Amino acid sequence: MIGNDLATRLGLKPGDALELAGKNNITRLRISGIVSTGGEEDALLFMALPELQQAIDLDGQLTLCDSW
Numbered sequence: 001m002i003g004n005d006l007a008t009r010l011g012l013k014p015g016d017a018l019e020l021a022g023k024n025n026i027t028r029l030r031i032s033g034i035v036s037t038g039g040e041e042d043a044l045l046f047m048a049l050p051e052l053q054q055a056i057d058l059d060g061q062l063t064l065c066d067s068w
Contacts, residue, residue: 001031
């Protein structure tokens, strides 16, 4: 999912693809929906932790933090 402001800035909508370039690979993501809260979440990209780890070549090196 992608925040409303980021989606607008990148010209993306649900169903569109987004490519993230890591050091050694490119991860292709499909936009499943738009998040619109009126807050800072509107500028963020939301993805599963394993996908993020793979995209930036840090498998097993990032952890989930439950507090911001």
